[in-house]
Each structure stands twice: as structure tokens, then as C-alpha cells.
Amino acid sequence: MTLANDIYRRCGCRNTEGKQYRALPARPDTEDRERGCPKMPDPKHGTWGFYIAAGTDPRTGKRKQHRKAGFPTEKAARVARNKVAATIDNGTYTAPNKITVEQYLAEWLPRRERTGKGLKPTTVSNYRRYIENDLTGSTVGVVKISELRRDHVQRYVDQLMDDGRGAETIHRIVAVLKTAFKYAVRDGFMGANVANDIDLPTVERKPITVWEVKDLQQFFNEAAKHRLGDLFQLVARTALRRGEVLGLRWGDVDFVEAKLNIKHSRVEVRGVAVEQESVKTDASKSSVELDPAAVDALMRWKIRQDTEREMYGDLWEGVGHVFTMPNGSPLNPSYVTKLFTKLRKAAGTPSLTLHGLRHEHAALMAQAGIDVMIISKRLRHSNIAVTSNFYGHLMPNVSRNAASKVSQLMDAENTDVHTLHTQGQFLGTKNALAETVNDSDKGVQPSPLADLNRRPALYEGAALPLS
Template identity: 45%
Template sequence: MTISTTEQGARPPDPLKLCASCGLPRGNQRRGWEPITRGDGTVRGWTCPACPRADEPIRRLAGKTGTVRFRVVVDATPPGAPKRRQVTRTLPTLDAARAVVEQVRAEVARAGEFAAPAALTFTAYADKWLPRRQTTGKRPLSATTAAEYRRYLTRDIGPSALGRMKLADIRRSDVVRFLDGLTGDGRGAPTVTRILTVVQSVLSGAVRDELCPVNVARGVEAPTVAAIERHLWEPAQLAAFLRVAGEHRLGALFEFTLHTALRRGEVCGLRWRDVDLTRGTAQIVNNRVLAGNRATEHSPKTDASATGIELPAAAVAALKGWKVRQDIERSEAGDAWSESGHVFTREGGQPLNPGYVTKLFRKLAGITAARLAAEQRDQDAEPLPPLTLHGLRHIAASYMYDATGDLLAVSKALRHANTSVTQTVYTHMRQGKQRETFGAIAAQLQGSGAPAKAAAES
């Protein structure tokens, strides 16, 4: 009696012809497939390129709806620990699962233990992220920015509920609640905006490190920062300030700053080796700034800022006069002189602290305001508007644009990356300029007869 194939049942598939994990037929393929061997070296099965190898601590999970995920169970036992520790995670892709295995093993090898992402708080991660961010990325954080980030992390974010939350638990509503708390405590909109930037940066790093799926702080609206209305000094007021500054040994510094529109750090970091008084040029390659309470030096603010500039005659004259004074101070100090190579220095040759320069500017501006008030006591004159040291850069930009009308040239002189910053932030209309601009209408009408006369009489 012959038994049919149906009655016999289908012949079971050959395990050597299928992926042991997902069941994909292999046929005669071997490229990309990984063998599963017995203790004696014989092959007992294969895994396809889309599945974890037999020696990896990863298992493929297939859901009822066809969704495939990958379960990682990797050893994370610290050396000498009496109890075994494992890290278990389920991820959407095999590459992500392998990255977790690599990360866990590298962390255990480096630090002796692995801080599970599920237990890693915002502050704990930020403490690891900030030092790394200073040396990685397309443009690493400068010492000044890193110090500012550290200050906000320590004083504002760390003590908050957000700082204590686990990365995986943070939601957008938590970030909004944190910002609302800062505003309620009286923190200004600019400060809250800067703190939000820190939160966004830290969470972006966590996303790249695959510690959280998305940056929940991205898209959170920062408080509206009111536009700062800057009141520039008129030429007569600026001249009065330069006269007062000229009575101080560092008066040349402020004159040089005005005529070159350099930033505070660029002036304090300028060295004689980068200046050519004969040709009237200077290379801006050093930036001396404050990181916390400590002065430090690094490259200029942006790539566009690190370049050479042509010095105007007024700036060259200021440097020549200062050099004579500095040479006298060096001679009088003798062996006590500390040769730093900086253009502007303290009496003993040491480089200037940028914070001192700012305080000196405020002091000199105050003296100027008092003298002008005394001189104009019987006149209906405007008092000297408040101005910061950086305001000299705004004055320089506005005066240059007012004189030339060439926005591109002014932007290049300020070493901005584009003209939009120059136009929207740095150029301001001086007092009386609006009246002159409107006056151009009447000027165009002159010579056309009655309309011009009527315009003049109205």
C-alpha cells in the first residue's frame, strides 16, 4: 500500500537552509550569513545579515503584528563585584542594539561600572556631557560658554525638579514648568532664554547618545525678549569721553577700541607680534575673556572674526603713543617687568583682566557724564546716555554706516559672517539723522517751483 505525501506530512525544512532567528530561507547563500557552530566546530545553523549573530547578547523579537525589535541582555558586572549585573534594553533596530552593547562594555572597561540610562538623571548626564562638549563637535564650546553653562547647571537646573528627573521620564511639560518657575522667581527673559538653550543642548547630546528618543525641549517657546533700545553718544559726547579717558594711562585702549570696532577680548588679547605699525595692520588671532573669575585666552569668537584688519590712521597713532608709554614703564620696572607680549598691559607688564577694563570704562563714562552735566547746567541739553563698553563697537558701526552707506563694507570691517547681523543689531540711527533723512524730500523738490516753495513754507 502506497502512502501519499499528504498522509506522510510535509518534510521538515532543513535548519541549515534557514535563518535560525527569523526563518528566512538561505538557499545556497553564504555571503553575509553567520554560522552557528557546535563545540566541535561543526555548523548547526545560520543567521542572516538582518539578525544578531549567535555570539551577540541580542535576541530578535517578532510581534504578532509583524513588528520586529531587538532585546539586549549584556553583562555589566563591575570587576570584583560579588553579584552579577546585566543591562537589558529593547530597541527598534539591530544597529541600535549593537551600539548599546558597545557602549555598555566600553563604559564598564573605562569606569568599572555602567550607569543605566533609565536611572541617569538630567544633571548626572550633563556632568558627563559638558566636558566632552568642550572638545568635540564642529565648534566645541569655548571656555567662556562652558563656564556659563556650568553656572546655569549648578545654580538653576541642578537644584530643580528637572535636574533630578531621569532622562527617559522628562516630557515637554516638565521643561515648560521649569521655565515658568524661573520666570515666577523673577529671572529676566534673556536669562531664562539662555538657560533654555542649555537644556536644549544637553538633551540634544542625550538623543545623539541614544539615551532618550527625542529632544523634548526643542520647540519650547522661550520668553519674549524685549528689544534693547540703544542710545548712542553724539560726536561731541564721544569726544568728551575720549578727553576724560586720555587722562588715564589706558586712555589709548579706548581710543583704539573705538577706531577699530574690536571686541573687548580681542583688544585685551592683542599681542605686539600680531601688529605691524609700519603697514598699519593687525592680525586678530587671540581672544582674552573671562571664564568664571579667571581670564583665559582662545581663538576669536567666530571663524570670520579670526582675520587681519587694516588699521586707520587714528588707531595707529593711538598705538604708537601707547607704545612709547609702555616702553617707559618697562624701563622703569627693570627686572620687575613681566614680559607678556600683550599690547595693552598693567603697569608691570602683565596682561589686562577684561573685567577690569569694563569697570574702568564705567568709571570714565561716569566722570564724563558728571563733567558734561556741570558744563551744560544752564543749557537745555540731553544728559549722557548710559553705554556699555561693547557700545563703542555699536557706535563705530553706526558712524561708519552713516558716513559711507555701504552696509557690506561695514559688515566686513566688523568681521560679521553676514550683513543681517550688522543691519539689525549694530547700526543705529543717531539723533538728528531722521530729520536729515526726511529733509531729502524737500531737497528733491527744490528747483521744481511752487511745490518746493510750498513745502518749505509749510
């Protein structure tokens, strides 16, 4: 329900003091007429308008009032007022305002960062980059947010495509708008999220390229010469993300159960390393099992770090991170990335990023015929579709092994029945051949396809050897 509403008539005439006459209500009393313009008895004098209470402004906390004038008749003003009242009642009201999209985004992001669950530093940094570099000053950014329509956003996306911007970048820019406009709708700045249902370019995901096993072993041999060689061993054997391995604390390592509990992530925002208490997705928070070689790598590193701690004594700066600089201070993400590239080049292996070691781990599981659901759980993806999209082309053996195992089960369960069935066929064929031979004396020639119903070969269900 609206708090207050009314219809009025107003003209531009002024009294003897030079002040504009007050508006005349649609149903004026004597006092209203006396204070109004003397020409108001003429029904054609002035124009009609309305005002209506429209809740509270979430930014200022003040009551909002929607006003509009210039209607030729009382009926026209009343119809317009009722339409606005309906949008207020059903929650789709958009208050007229002069705030542009870029102004709203500049206010929204800091507020979103502070309230609720907030956003991770990396997400805030990415949002800010797209807002400052792409949306501010754009054909969308300069439009008043209350006047923005879906067509504005679509034309902006089309322009980005014409300018040659990448499909992934365009998707991310629109994602920023979708998220921001969700709050704009809630706050009453727009009636609907106009960034929804936009026609976006298709993101063509390139197949993942990985090393051969000999390349991985060659890299390991080179990395072993560096004090942080065990870090890369752990990444390759656990598929940890860069931020996860750098945020790992000794309290997250369970040597008894041979697993890691992923709780922290160390990322870089505008050149500054930042610790996040949460990881990329909820699925990423699960534990990661360690193979014996990974446990050995961690044990070797712990012995080395303990030795360094003793050497530095009171100058030790460690706060519990697993992998650190010699003085115990946490590692900078960009330093580790550059170190990986340096070691890779020294090893003479094909081009690969540090994140490529995670792909390498997944690829080896796929080539070993491990089920995609297990691979997805191992990589801690949010859902199995993500795993399939990335590594589906590397999993031909999974289907082949499944078919072989099904065939093996079918043969095992039906061996006796199959034997009786084929023996019956054989006896029937033998009797038929005997009759045919006996008929040869009568001028009937025996069939050259006497073994047509022979017993089919039984195949052993086994996976094909890995290439």
C-alpha cells in the same frame, strides 16, 4: 540588526533549594522543561517577557540588554520586543536607565570640555552656572533622562516665565539643554531632542543708545590724562571687543598695512583672567583696518611701553601683549571695565558701558550713510542680520542715499532723451494754445491751465546733511 533576542515565560515559584525557577523559552526543549517550574504546562501560569541586545553603553563600554516582563501572552511580549528592535535598528532606541537629567549634565559638561574642539572657558563657565543654579533640582533636572518628554521642558519654561525670569536668560537655559540633549540622543539616552521646538518668550531687544560726538570727544580729553587712554582711543576707532583689545599682541599689529589681525581674546572666568586662542566667532578672526588716528594711538603707546620696559629691566613681566600694566603683565578685564566707568564719570558724559564704544563706532558709520554690509564686515559680525538687528534703527540715511544715487544715475543716462521728450510736449502744447486763441473769436475761452505740461524740475542727487 540586533545581536540577540528572545521571548520567555517566568513565574515566581521556587524549587526545594529556595531558588527561583529559570525562565522558560517560548520554544523549550526537554532540558528546558525539566529545569523549569512544574506548573508551566498550564498556559496561564506565569507571565511573558523578552530580552534584546541593544548595542554598547558609551559610558561604560559594556554591552546593553533591554529586558521587560509582565506581558499576559506570548503575542503581547513579541509585539513589544519588535517595537524595541525597530528603534534599535533605526537609531532611536532609548535604554531604560536611572540617570536623571541633572546627573547626565554633570557628566556631560566636563566630557564636552575635554573632547573634540571643546568649549571656550567663558562658554563652559556660563553652561556650568545655568546647570548648577537653574537646572539642578528643577522639575526637569530630577526627571530620568530616558523618561523626559517635551512637555516636561515646556512646563519648566512656563514656570520660569511665571517666576519673572528674563527672556534672554530662558533662551540661554534652553540652549544648554538643546546642546546637551544632542549628545544624549547620540549616546542613546533619549530618542529625540526634547528641547527642540519649545515655545519661548520673545526677546525684546532695546534700541542701542550711544553718545553724541561731543560726548565722545569729552571722554577722550579725560581719558588722555591716564596712561591707558590710548587703549580707549583704539577701541572707539576700531570697534574691538574688550577681550580682543586685551588679547592683542604686538605680533598681531601690522603698521605697514595699517591693520590688526585678531587672533586672541583675554576674558575673565569666575574672577580669573584667561587667554583664549580663538575669538568670539569665525568672522571675528578677520583683520581690522586702522585709520591714521588709531595708528598714532598705537605708536604713542608703543613708545610709552618701551620706556616702561627699560625702567623695569629684569623685572619686566611682559609676554607680548599690546596693552599691559606698567610692569608688562597683562591687564585684567574687570580692571579695564572699572577704569572706563571711572573715566566716564570724571568726564561727565552720559552713562555708557565699555562695550558701548563698539556701538558708538557702528552708530557713527550708520549716521555717515555707510552701507550695512560694510558695517557688518567692519564689526566682524557672523552675518548681516546681526548688524541689522542691532543698528537698523540708526541707518535711515543708507536708504535715502541709495535712492538719491539711483535717481542721479537715471538722470545722467537719460538727459538727452528727457530733453527731446519735454521739448516735444512743449511744442505740442504751444500749437494747441495757438489754436485755442484763434478760437476765442468764436466764443471759446482759453484754458487757465496753459502750463500743465511744463518740464519737471531736475533734482541733484545728494545725501542730506548729517544732523
